[in-house]
Amino acid sequence: MGACRRGAGFCQVWLFSMCRSNLQKGALLVCCLWLCFSGSCSGIQMLSVQPDTKPKGCAGCNRKIKDRYLLKALDKYWHEDCLKCACCDCRLGEVGSTLYTKANLILCRRDYLRLFGVTGNCAACSKLIPAFEMVMRAKDNVYHLDCFACQLCNQRFCVGDKFFLKNNMILCQTDYEEGLMKEGYAPQVR
Numbered sequence: 001m002g003a004c005r006r007g008a009g010f011c012q013v014w015l016f017s018m019c020r021s022n023l024q025k026g027a028l029l030v031c032c033l034w035l036c037f038s039g040s041c042s043g044i045q046m047l048s049v050q051p052d053t054k055p056k057g058c059a060g061c062n063r064k065i066k067d068r069y070l071l072k073a074l075d076k077y078w079h080e081d082c083l084k085c086a087c088c089d090c091r092l093g094e095v096g097s098t099l100y101t102k103a104n105l106i107l108c109r110r111d112y113l114r115l116f117g118v119t120g121n122c123a124a125c126s127k128l129i130p131a132f133e134m135v136m137r138a139k140d141n142v143y144h145l146d147c148f149a150c151q152l153c154n155q156r157f158c159v160g161d162k163f164f165l166k167n168n169m170i171l172c173q174t175d176y177e178e179g180l181m182k183e184g185y186a187p188q189v190r
Helices: 008-020 025-034 109-116 173-183
Strands: 040-048 069-073 076-078 098-102 105-107 135-138 141-144 163-166 169-172
Touching (some): 105 109, 169 173
Antiparallel strands (some): 040 069, 040 098, 135 141, 163 169
């Protein structure tokens, strides 16, 4: 666990959004204190309820699950309607097969990344990359999908295309080889 890098302003904004989610005010202080510590990702399983088995209790509402299907997540059983994101109230069984937990909250992927994701700047345009946005990576550099192109000729790359990283610049194969010829090196093709 590292030191918290989020400022008090973030906690205030986050607390406001949590109040809108109808969480108990007593839990908000805990959320703020736990903000910067580890979170985890867990799987969600949809199971068919066998008619001859004893009904299981729902971890969300504490009532017996008498539905045809139930969800199993975090080693607990849930009604499909009870396993929801604490921020956006989406039904996690419908959104995907994973959920995220942090600060005693159960979150969908989008809200987890929005609240706790690490953001950075694009190596090409230097603009901020939101935590939930898809990115391309080359060594330690991170790029918006639209910025991941040859920085000399602006050629966009397709799946399977070769690209080269020289002096922190993304280059297509043609521009890379032309640069090597100018420098007096012959590229090695393998």
